[in-house]
Amino acid sequence: MRKEQDFYFHKAKKENYPARSVYKLEEAQNKHKFLKRKQRVLDLGCHPGSWSLYAAKIIGEGGAVVGVDIQFTEIPTPKDHAEIHWLCHDVYADELIADLRKQWPGFHVLISDMAPSTTGSRFADHQQSLRLVRRALEIAGLLLHENGSFYCKVFQGEDFPVFVEECKAHFAEVKVIKPQSSRVESREVFVLGTGFKRQRRQAA
Numbered sequence: 001m002r003k004e005q006d007f008y009f010h011k012a013k014k015e016n017y018p019a020r021s022v023y024k025l026e027e028a029q030n031k032h033k034f035l036k037r038k039q040r041v042l043d044l045g046c047h048p049g050s051w052s053l054y055a056a057k058i059i060g061e062g063g064a065v066v067g068v069d070i071q072f073t074e075i076p077t078p079k080d081h082a083e084i085h086w087l088c089h090d091v092y093a094d095e096l097i098a099d100l101r102k103q104w105p106g107f108h109v110l111i112s113d114m115a116p117s118t119t120g121s122r123f124a125d126h127q128q129s130l131r132l133v134r135r136a137l138e139i140a141g142l143l144l145h146e147n148g149s150f151y152c153k154v155f156q157g158e159d160f161p162v163f164v165e166e167c168k169a170h171f172a173e174v175k176v177i178k179p180q181s182s183r184v185e186s187r188e189v190f191v192l193g194t195g196f197k198r199q200r201r202q203a204a
């Protein structure tokens, strides 16, 4: 186990998070403060649950976190955290948007750590990752409140700059972030969009 991997792995264990990936959200939050108390947060690709747990801690009681994943997730909401609702869904499922709208009138923040099963082909993994983040951006367009925030993981590749431009069409400010807890050799980076500009009421 590499030294930095070991460090974040043990830190996550000590702080009761099921995955070290939590620090890729924590670092961005510490710097940019896009999660705020009492908000509603949608977490796409939430399993095994670290990002949802962390978001629920930051937004606290009175807020809500909705975690969506194709894998079943079930962790009791810790004390003094926002309520966490776990949904087992594919983000491409037609009924997802209607199911979410039935229960929540929109979200202040959408976070997505979704990742495809990697194939070993950089090109294929990049394209699958782009498909997931574009779906996340589409969901943001349907469910984010005006001025909301979007933080997503994407595997870099030749079409990455095009995706950043697509984000710029929806957000007042867009930043590309490589957290220290993300391995240097990993092609993953994170895009943070703040100041969501609602263009028109879109149908699902």
Ligand SMILES: C[S@@+](CC[C@H](N)C(=O)[O-])C[C@H]1O[C@@H](n2cnc3c(N)ncnc32)[C@H](O)[C@@H]1O
Pocket: 018, 019, 021, 022, 044, 045, 046, 047, 048, 049, 050, 051, 052, 068, 069, 070, 071, 089, 090, 091, 092, 113, 114, 115, 116, 132
């Ligand atoms: C890196 S993990 C997320 C880790 C999580 N953020 C945490 O901190 O615990 C990526 C997740 O994306 C999910 N995922 C991939 N494709 C998906 C899809 N089409 N719909 C929903 N979830 C998906 C996977 O099942 C996997 O659990």
